Amino acid sequence: MRYFFAVIANQHGDVLADHDEMSKIDAFNEKIEAAGQRVMAAGIASPDHAVTFDNRRGRDQKFHGQAINSELFTAGFWIIEADNDTVAHALAAEASFACNRLIEVRPFLH
Numbered sequence: 001m002r003y004f005f006a007v008i009a010n011q012h013g014d015v016l017a018d019h020d021e022m023s024k025i026d027a028f029n030e031k032i033e034a035a036g037q038r039v040m041a042a043g044i045a046s047p048d049h050a051v052t053f054d055n056r057r058g059r060d061q062k063f064h065g066q067a068i069n070s071e072l073f074t075a076g077f078w079i080i081e082a083d084n085d086t087v088a089h090a091l092a093a094e095a096s097f098a099c100n101r102l103i104e105v106r107p108f109l110h
Contacts, residue, residue, distance in 0.1 A: 001107055002039065002081055003088045005095055008102035009075035011047070017099060024098035032080060032091065043076035075101065 017025060032038040047066035054061040066073055078095060082088035088105055096103040 001084065001088070002079060003092075004106045004108065005078040005080060005092055006074045006104040006106070007043075007076035007078075007095075007099055008072050008104055011071045011073060021098070021100050024100075028094055028098040031094075032078075037080045037082060037091065039079040039081060041076070041078040044074065046075070047073045072102075 029038060029041060048064075050064070050066045052063050052065065052067045054063075076099075080088065080091060082091060085107070088107070092103045092105045
């Protein structure tokens with residue numbers, strides 16, 4: 001099964017990983033890459049670089065900023081392969097420890 005791991009940061013905390021966190025993230029990435037579990041991983045720009053579009057029912061609206069007004073935001077993500085929820089959740093706990101951030105896990109729809 002494929003899972004989306006969202007790395008959740010706080011706008012009032014450290015957004016970028018420090019040297020120790022990057023070392024742990026690199027080790028985690030190497031582990032899941034070697035196991036064939038890493039599909040993709042990336043950090044993404046902060047919400048002040050976001051542009052949100054709303055063309056529902058032809059609204060044709062665009063605004064700068066994230067769609068959800070919150071102190072929390074997605075700072076990066078992993079897409080991983082895991083045999084089941086138990087394996088994915090164990091990997092999410094490791095990912096959270098490695099990057100020192102919250103990890104939100106969602107399975108892909110079939």
